[in-house]
Amino acid sequence: MTTVLAVISLVFVLLRLSPGSPLYTLLGFSYSEEGRAAVAERLGLNASIPEQYVRYLRQLAGGDLGASVFSGQPVGELLAQRLPVSLELGLVAGAVWMALGILAGALAALRHGSPFDGLVRVTSVVALSVPSFWLGLVCVLVFGVYITGVLPVSGYVPISEGLPEHLRGLVLPAFVLGLPAFAVVARTFRGSVLEVLDRDYVSFATSMGMSRRTLLARVAMRNAAIPLVTVMGLMLGMLVSGAILVENVFGVPGLGQLMVDSFRRQDYPVAAGCCLAVAVLYLLTNLLVDLAQLAIDPRIREGVLNGGRVR
Amino acid sequence: MSAVVSAPRGARLLPRDGLTWFGAVCAALFCLLAVLGPSLAGDPNATGSDVLAAPSLTHPFGTDQLGRDLLARTAAGTRVSLTVSLAAVALGLLVALPLGIFAGYHGGRLFDDLIMRVLEIVQALPMFVLAMFVIGLSGTATAHLGPIPITMTTKVVLLLGVAFVPYFARVARAATMAETGQEYVAALRVVGVPRLRILFGELLPNVAPAMVVQAFLAMALAVFAEGGLGFLGLGVQLPQATLGNLTGGGTGYLPAGVWWYSVLPGAVMLAGILGFNLIGDALSDSLGGRGTTHVETR
Numbered sequence: 001m002t003t004v005l006a007v008i009s010l011v012f013v014l015l016r017l018s019p020g021s022p023l024y025t026l027l028g029f030s031y032s033e034e035g036r037a038a039v040a041e042r043l044g045l046n047a048s049i050p051e052q053y054v055r056y057l058r059q060l061a062g063g064d065l066g067a068s069v070f071s072g073q074p075v076g077e078l079l080a081q082r083l084p085v086s087l088e089l090g091l092v093a094g095a096v097w098m099a100l101g102i103l104a105g106a107l108a109a110l111r112h113g114s115p116f117d118g119l120v121r122v123t124s125v126v127a128l129s130v131p132s133f134w135l136g137l138v139c140v141l142v143f144g145v146y147i148t149g150v151l152p153v154s155g156y157v158p159i160s161e162g163l164p165e166h167l168r169g170l171v172l173p174a175f176v177l178g179l180p181a182f183a184v185v186a187r188t189f190r191g192s193v194l195e196v197l198d199r200d201y202v203s204f205a206t207s208m209g210m211s212r213r214t215l216l217a218r219v220a221m222r223n224a225a226i227p228l229v230t231v232m233g234l235m236l237g238m239l240v241s242g243a244i245l246v247e248n249v250f251g252v253p254g255l256g257q258l259m260v261d262s263f264r265r266q267d268y269p270v271a272a273g274c275c276l277a278v279a280v281l282y283l284l285t286n287l288l289v290d291l292a293q294l295a296i297d298p299r300i301r302e303g304v305l306n307g308g309r310v311r
Numbered sequence: 312m313s314a315v316v317s318a319p320r321g322a323r324l325l326p327r328d329g330l331t332w333f334g335a336v337c338a339a340l341f342c343l344l345a346v347l348g349p350s351l352a353g354d355p356n357a358t359g360s361d362v363l364a365a366p367s368l369t370h371p372f373g374t375d376q377l378g379r380d381l382l383a384r385t386a387a388g389t390r391v392s393l394t395v396s397l398a399a400v401a402l403g404l405l406v407a408l409p410l411g412i413f414a415g416y417h418g419g420r421l422f423d424d425l426i427m428r429v430l431e432i433v434q435a436l437p438m439f440v441l442a443m444f445v446i447g448l449s450g451t452a453t454a455h456l457g458p459i460p461i462t463m464t465t466k467v468v469l470l471l472g473v474a475f476v477p478y479f480a481r482v483a484r485a486a487t488m489a490e491t492g493q494e495y496v497a498a499l500r501v502v503g504v505p506r507l508r509i510l511f512g513e514l515l516p517n518v519a520p521a522m523v524v525q526a527f528l529a530m531a532l533a534v535f536a537e538g539g540l541g542f543l544g545l546g547v548q549l550p551q552a553t554l555g556n557l558t559g560g561g562t563g564y565l566p567a568g569v570w571w572y573s574v575l576p577g578a579v580m581l582a583g584i585l586g587f588n589l590i591g592d593a594l595s596d597s598l599g600g601r602g603t604t605h606v607e608t609r
Contacts (some may be wrong), residue, residue: 006428116316124332125588125592131584133558134578140562237438238437241439244443244543245539278437291427
């Protein structure tokens, strides 16, 4: 909660500190002193900064995010349009790629030193390094110029126009967006499985005659999952930054595109609303991560570790 | 993570595996292009009649819509990218190191909590969003802070540098806390060595390896962020070529099959990011500096 308040305040301060003003963009060539005063009055920009801040907080508390300076459309409505698009893209990309990452990481760790292990190591470091917008452009080039007609490279097909078409449109953006998540998950999980397999309790379980399969499924993977969950939570920031760039490349009308547009036009309320949405998403993910850790690790449940993070 | 861990500190300067060599070569080429490229490849802003020409012997990277040589422009962009990234990482280290070392040495709850809170807020707004936010709203023109002009390049450096501070500070704090527990620190205290001397003469060299690892990983991040901002048109502005605005500038010509305009500058960026990441990885394996991301000891 304090984090949300801090983010709101930070956003507010940055908005008001920045030298540009939507007034100029809005009025454009028809700029005149009277026109400026009228618009400033309408947008409430004449009040003192603390007054504006208090009013902004009061509006937020009432669930009112304000309206776009340009279109007059309520910010809440805009977010309701754009957020689901980004969420779907992020969830599809995240789920598929993270699952692949877990699989690749686990297999690489179990075959430590094998060619497959090497392959996973190389793939993940390359995947982590490729700038998403560049990879997106390469995809646009390949599927837009050389291999045409297989996958759409631009635009967004709403689900109302049929599920297959809708999913086909998601393939490329999701592929590009999720790749870094794959890399991080594969690397982390490979590392933590290797570490767990080295522990005394694993040797002990083996010497007690526990079968390899049970050992892996019930002991090793569960312990190795603890750092993984933390890292998956941190991945949200990466997905958000990625979404801004990837949505731009593929012309997906999601939150990222809304954000870039609102920053370019200095549309205060929309920009603030987007940042707020990101911050709330982050907090929700953190909550989910904490709950997942409770579910995985009985030591946290019992409070043995005083609520501290477990290695 | 592998057998390298058991190697004694600093025993080996040359990497043993091929991947790290590859990374070192990538990073070296990136830096060479930045340092020597602009003087060898000619004027990045000289226009020519050969418009949108495919890569050839005279123009190895092809030309753009004004007939400018893209190799020269890529070299100029690489220089911007390297300068901005180095400056941002240096700035971040300069601010974060003293903060982190003091916080780790004193272990004071207040200061500790403050750093953690700031980190939390910064994480709730990803670095890239924050940078875009400030640059998008303050405009891409040169701002003035009193008599000091703040160019776009400075803005990008400041933003990235500031965004690195909490991350660096956290690593420095954790490394210092681990060192403070060692006996030699207590011994130095008993002998009466001044505190600043302990901190910066004795502790700093032991905290440095962890920071070097972070610095390389941050370099990779900075090259990416600078490129991303440039791509969105929110980075260093034209006519100065940057890797980001070259990649972004070519997008309009992609459907016509002009692949070299966007793809080649982006590939140079990839080489830089990959190089710095691989070096950072190799160093963290041999110096053991990574282990603070999810092994939080409070």
